[in-house]
Amino acid sequence: MLDLLILLICTGILASGVLAVCLKDLMAAMISAGLTSLFAAVSYVLLAAPDVAMAEAAIGSGLATFIFLYAIRRTSGGVSTMETGEE
Amino acid sequence: MIRRGFIILALVLFGLVFARLIGAYQEQSVLRPLAEHYVTQGPRELGAANVITGILITYRGFDTLGEVAVLFMVAAGLGLLLRRDGDGPSVSANTPLRPASELVVTGTEVLLPLIFVFGAYVIMHGHLSAGGGFQGGAIVASAVLLLLVTQPLTRLRLDLLSITESFAGVLFVCIGLLGLILAGGFLDSRFLPQGQLGAFFSAGAIPIISILLGIKVGAELSVIIDRFRR
Numbered sequence: 020m021l022d023l024l025i026l027l028i029c030t031g032i033l034a035s036g037v038l039a040v041c042l043k044d045l046m047a048a049m050i051s052a053g054l055t056s057l058f059a060a061v062s063y064v065l066l067a068a069p070d071v072a073m074a075e076a077a078i079g080s081g082l083a084t085f086i087f088l089y090a091i092r093r094t095s096g097g098v099s100t101m102e103t104g105e106e
Numbered sequence: 107m108i109r110r111g112f113i114i115l116a117l118v119l120f121g122l123v124f125a126r127l128i129g130a131y132q133e134q135s136v137l138r139p140l141a142e143h144y145v146t147q148g149p150r151e152l153g154a155a156n157v158i159t160g161i162l163i164t165y166r167g168f169d170t171l172g173e174v175a176v177l178f179m180v181a182a183g184l185g186l187l188l189r190r191d192g193d194g195p196s197v198s199a200n201t202p203l204r205p206a207s208e209l210v211v212t213g214t215e216v217l218l219p220l221i222f223v224f225g226a227y228v229i230m231h232g233h234l235s236a237g238g239g240f241q242g243g244a245i246v247a248s249a250v251l252l253l254l255v256t257q258p259l260t261r262l263r264l265d266l267l268s269i270t271e272s273f274a275g276v277l278f279v280c281i282g283l284l285g286l287i288l289a290g291g292f293l294d295s296r297f298l299p300q301g302q303l304g305a306f307f308s309a310g311a312i313p314i315i316s317i318l319l320g321i322k323v324g325a326e327l328s329v330i331i332d333r334f335r336r
Contacts, residue, residue: 073244
C-alpha cells in the first residue's frame with residue numbers, strides 16, 4: 020500500500036516536472052514547479068523524514084515559487100518570449 | 107548540427123552516469139558505522155530526543171554554519187544587485203494595484219498569527235520533535251511572504267531585520283566558540299547541562315543554537331523575499 024502510494028507520488032513529481040519544462044504559459048509552469056516540490060515534500064513524509072519535508076514544503080513550494088512569481092512580473096509579465104518573438 | 111550532436115552526446119553521457127548509479131544501487135539493511143553511532147549514541151551523548159537536530163546542530167554544526175553563511179552571501183548579493191532605487195515600494199509603478207479581496211484579507215488575518223506561532227514552535231522544539239532552526243525560520247519567512255503578497259504596501263524594517271540577523275549570526279559563532287572552550291570542540295553543545303531526555307530544557311545548548319539559527323534564517327529569507335518584491 021505504501022509502496023503504491025510512493026510510486027503514485029513519484030509519478031506526480033515526474034509529471035509536474037515535465038509540465039514545468041514544457042508549459043508555454045510561465046505562470047502555469049511556475050505553479051507546476053511548485054507542485055513538484057510539494058509532491059517531493061509528501062514523499063519525504065511518507066519516507067519518514069518530516070524534518071526535510073518541512074524545509075522542502077516551506078522553501079521549495081512556498082518561497083521559491085513566489086520568487087519566480089516576482090521574477091516573472093519584473094521581466095515579461097508572464098508572456099513567454101517565444102510567443103511574442105522578442106529577444 | 108554540431109550543437110545538436112553535442113547535446114545528444116551530453117545526454118548520453120549523463121544517461122550512462124545515472125544508469126551506473128541506478129544499477130549499482132542496493133538497499134541497505136543495516137546502518138553504516140558512523141550513522142549507527144549517531145543513532146545509538148546521539149541521544150545519550152547530546153540529550154536530544156530528535157536525533158536529526160542533534161546531528162545537524164552538534165555533529166554537523168560546522169556544515170550548518172556554512173549553509174547559513176551561504177544564505178547570508180545570497181542576501182548580501184541580492185542587496186547589491188537589486189538595490190532599491192527610489193524610496194518607497196514601487197509596486198504600483200507599472201500596474202495599478204488592485205485591492206485584495208475581503209476573503210484574502212480576512213484569511214491572512216486569521217492565518218498569519220497561527221503560522222508565526224507554528225514557526226516559533228518548530229524552532230523551539232527542534233530538539234524534541236521534527237523541525238529545528240532552519241525549518242522554523244523558513245516557516246516564519248513564509249508567513250512574511252503571505253503578508254507581503256496579500257498586502258503589497260507593507261514595508262519591512264529592513265535595517266532592523268539586518269541587525270537582528272547579524273546579531274544572531276555573531277551569537278551563533280560565539281556559542282560555537284564557547285563550546286570550543288568549555289566542551290569538546292567548535293559548536294559542541296554539551297557545555298550546558300543535558301537535563302532529562304525529552305524535557306523542554308534539555309540537550310545542552312541545542313535549543314539556544316536552534317533559536318539563533320531560526321531567527322537568522324527567518325530574517326534572512328524575509329529580506330531576500332523583500333528584495334525580489336518590487
